[in-house]
Amino acid sequence: MEWADDLATFRHAVRLADELGYDIVGVGDSPARAYEMYVSLTVAAHETRSATLTPMVTTPFFRHPAATATAVSTLHDLTGGRAMLALGNGGSVRRIVGRSPVATPHELRDYLIAVQAILKGESAHVDGFDTEPLTRTRQVPVFVAADYPTTLRLAGELADGVVTTVGMSIERVARKVAVVREAAEKAGRDPAAVQVWGFSFISVRATRAEANAEIGAALASDVALRLKSPHMRRQVPADLLPAVEEMERRYDVWDHTVGGKNAQLLEELGLVDLALGMTGITGSVPEVAAHLPLLEEAGLTGVFAALPPLADPLGTLRGLRAAAG
Template sequence: MCHQQRRVRTSTGTRREEETMAKSGLLFFPRTAETVVTAARQMESLGYDLLGLADTPALALDVYVGLTLAALNTSRILLGPCVTNPVSRHPTVTASAVASIDTISGGRAYLGISGGYSGVHNLGLRAASTTSMRHVVPLLRDLMAGKAVAVDGGTVQIAWARRPVPIFLAASGPKGLFIAGQVADAVFVNVGLLPDLVAEAVGHIRRGAEASGRDWRQIEIWVMGVASCAEDAHQAIEEVKGAAVGIASYVLSGNPRDKAIPRGMEEAVARMCRGYSTRQHLQPGTNPNVVLAEELGLMDYLLERFALAGSPEDCRKKAQALEALGIDGFLFSVSASPDLYRDIRMLARALGTGEQPS
């Protein structure tokens, strides 16, 4: 196994040469029970560190049913919703569900959370504000530790819960990254895969931690993106297009000054975000969202910024450039993959997650 030693970043944010390579995780939609069980077993056997299931009720099975299946069919890998939100599920319900997964799995749960996207919009709801996460994360932590907390004018306690499961906050803008540095145990940095953007994001996390008197080096930093890996690099790139548009429609929405959008692309990006259909979110194959991005001339940029795609060698080179920043882990979505098991296998080879079967 590759990831037996916890990395400790130096004051400059770089990792020491003797420390191990970054951890690796994949997230996907729990489309069927068979998919969850097979993928979870495959990921564990190939040495992945973390498995995430999307919480998107209109597009996939219930996330906690899926996590229960994964927990009962694995023994080592970390498991969690990736990501849930505080809108479609009350924080107490989420805390109880994640604490339940932690119990079932023997202490292997984590909680991934953000303001919400497809899991909220497809229910006709609005995402939680970025600022609200400053309150939501500590609330969830206390609930999972079995503490009595004030919620909506009353007092709530999950009396049987005992462990504050690690909370990963997904963040993409300066404010969200700053808040993540203030309150989260770990951060899913969702700004893309360009090293300069990731380095800038880490700076926001560091400033948030320091503003709250925390040691930012104790916060795990995981870089998010979408991925597709095949011996045929062209095939992998074609297959990841829908996922690249999907993640971009979320990350690049809002104030363009906070999104590092290249000059001259602002209007095209805004049109893409306005026209994006969350009902087609991360669906395999060519869908209207892909057509829209291609018509707007954005696809090459979206692939460069958000996707790890191509042959194992191509993917390895892009990952190594990010690993040099001293990040703790990679989290790649393979939700739109038409061949999930191939991507799990090929990405393990690209990321060096463990010994590969012959």
């Protein structure tokens, strides 16, 4: 969640999620379009009683590993232990600070190892220097946001868990879970001990068509921006490649509105089902309720519901809770 320009709405959404029994509330780390993440998490801490709070997600080089470890440890103390940390290779944040669009797998590994060491009260080697051990850190769970095989293996090898994008395609989910578990086993870890959480754009409406339209802009963004790497390109059916290329050419990076030009273009090009398979869960309460157990059977611990600009985000929170039972 992010509060952007409306703190009252953010407070209400966080409080509602906690009251409905959601296990985890995440706050985005995107200064390009939201306020400071750890301030937002502090606000969330005062609006919740049971939900675990986490960055969703923070990225290397935006903060020194010692700053990240101290911040999440402080959140742990403030909430009585209701804190975790999710790290990813980033996107807009890295562009804002003048670095490459994403961290390399090597950079993410180094950052993860450094943060984990500091959280344990140990020294870490960062940018050629050894940090001093800190005394007010806590060993909070550290997750890695991962979609590609290299980072999925990193999570399985070193992290407490992974957050990976999921949608209506159970086959995609099963493949990712298998990569994480294989890496954990190869590293001598118990594969079952590594949690695998999904991350999905979710809309729960009276019909799937209404729900698809509501998250169309978010789905269009994924199709236009996330399918360029060779790994992702190979997952696009050959008959849809021309449509994906057209989406990439015509995508408007400034349009994120419900029913806007990007959402309309996604439907016009026949790419809705492809996008849903990757990162969307939509439907009525019964339809979503039927899909969630399939994700669990594929190996997911739980699902993070991303709330992009929605006509009724609080309705989706209530509907998803009803679907989860």
